[in-house]
Amino acid sequence: MHALNKNRPLRRVLLASATTVSGIVLLLALKPHTGPTVVTDSAAPAPSGSASAAPEASSGTGGSTKSSGGSTKGTGTKTVTGDTVQTRWGPVQVKVTIKGGRITDVTAVQYPTENPRDQQINSYAVPQLRSEALAAQSADIDTVSGATYTSDGYQQSLQSALDSAGL
Known part of the structure; x- marks a missing residue:
C-alpha cells in the first residue's frame, strides 16, 4: 500500500x-561560509566610528554639524574637512585635498561602521564614491545603489568641503 x-x-x-x-x-x-570581508581604501585612514570618537552633536534642524577646518601647505595644497552629516545609520564626513584648483584626494573620515552590514555596504560604497568624486571634480556624483544614506551624506559633506575651499 x-x-x-x-x-x-x-x-x-x-x-x-x-x-x-x-x-x-x-x-x-x-549560515554563510565566511563573514563579510571589509575592503579598506589604502588612502583612507581607519574610519572614526562610534567607539573611538563620539560624533559631534547636531545643532538646529539642519542635521549636520559644521566642522570644516582647512590647512594650506606651502605647495598650494589645501586640505578641507567637510561638515559631519548625520544620516539614518550614522555620521558621514569627508576630507578633500585640493591642489591647483583640482580635487586630488577625497577621504572618508567618518562613515557608518556600527555592525557587519554597515561595514559590508560601506566597504564597496566608499571607494566608489571616492572615485566618482575624483572623476567628476565636484559633489555632483551618482548615488551608490544599496548605500543611499551614506551616498547622500557623502555628497553633502563633500559639497560643504568644496564650499569651504572656495570651489
Missing part, C-alpha cells in the same frame, strides 16, 4: 507539514 494513500488524508497533511517545517528550519539554520 502506498504511503500517501487517498484513504488517509491526515497522513498526507502531516507529511506535508513535517516537510515544510523541516525545510524552514534548514533554511533558517543556513
Whole structure:
C-alpha cells in the first residue's frame, strides 16, 4: 500500500507539514561560509566610528554639524574637512585635498561602521564614491545603489568641503 494513500488524508497533511517545517528550519539554520570581508581604501585612514570618537552633536534642524577646518601647505595644497552629516545609520564626513584648483584626494573620515552590514555596504560604497568624486571634480556624483544614506551624506559633506575651499 502506498504511503500517501487517498484513504488517509491526515497522513498526507502531516507529511506535508513535517516537510515544510523541516525545510524552514534548514533554511533558517543556513549560515554563510565566511563573514563579510571589509575592503579598506589604502588612502583612507581607519574610519572614526562610534567607539573611538563620539560624533559631534547636531545643532538646529539642519542635521549636520559644521566642522570644516582647512590647512594650506606651502605647495598650494589645501586640505578641507567637510561638515559631519548625520544620516539614518550614522555620521558621514569627508576630507578633500585640493591642489591647483583640482580635487586630488577625497577621504572618508567618518562613515557608518556600527555592525557587519554597515561595514559590508560601506566597504564597496566608499571607494566608489571616492572615485566618482575624483572623476567628476565636484559633489555632483551618482548615488551608490544599496548605500543611499551614506551616498547622500557623502555628497553633502563633500559639497560643504568644496564650499569651504572656495570651489
